[in-house]
Amino acid sequence: MMPQIRIGTRASPLAVWQAEHVRDALYAAHPGIQVEIIRMTTSGDILLDAPLHSLGGKGLFVKEIEEALLSEHVDVAVHSMKDVPALQPEGLEIAAIMAREDVRDAFVSNSVVHPEQLKPGARVGSSSLRRRAQLLQLYPHLQVDDLRGNVATRLRKLDEGQYEAIILAVAGLKRLQLGERISMALPVEQSLPAVGQGAVGIEIRSEDTQTRALLQALIDPATQQCVWAERSMNRILGGDCRLPVAALAEWQGQAMHLRGLVASPDGAHLLRAEASGIDPVALGQVVAEQLLAQGAAAIIKEIQS
């Protein structure tokens, strides 16, 4: 009998794009396979008005889909790796990470093309402490305000004039064919991306060896190793996606180069570390330890309190 796979996803357009991307890759790798996409509304999608970091973080978007996976209503859950907490619940694991899109953050504005051109006090929308801290460090005269909702909602709030500019992920905009809205892709030296940004990951029940085998063909080994290195760093630093923590691993020849960052939300303190290596877990540890040696724990504790 032809294998059958049920994909669980959030119902947002970006999440559905990702689920369809996985479905299409499964069709291509396993001709004749049957794939069904099951859309779910999560409490993260419903509670759109409260600031994300006060709601238990992005784990909210993932938790209910994981419950559907554990109760065998679906066979795989597709996620933006950026939204996946550092540790998976007992019995679940990330079985495949696909090739990465552009990792950068996008500066989007209808009035200027570069953040340098914004006037003092100009309102920039972002709910990410990571984006906020890095933007404020370079441009302390800006006013960064909360901005929530899916990509289309955020663009609408910009277009309505609630903000002079907003920051989004390049990957999400490109996937939704909204790449022309990008005024400027921010260099990673100015806005180091979130752990896992731009990568799609697929979660399964650990015991499900059949699905695991089918997903092997979808793995992009280079991306997967990089995301593991970033996640290894993040796990040691507390693994909480509400924190202003950034990381980016990239292959340079035979080794990965990992850059990590921990910031205070006001951008006043910005710790950076980097290292190269071939073992993702060890590389993440090295960079995390360098950040801790510079005082990262105090910054993290301050935010968590």
Ligand SMILES: NCc1[nH]cc(CCC(=O)O)c1CC(=O)O
């Ligand atoms: N938190 C929402 C979210 N999760 C993943 C992406 C973008 C796509 C990606 O990074 O893979 C976005 C939107 C955004 O940050 O603009």
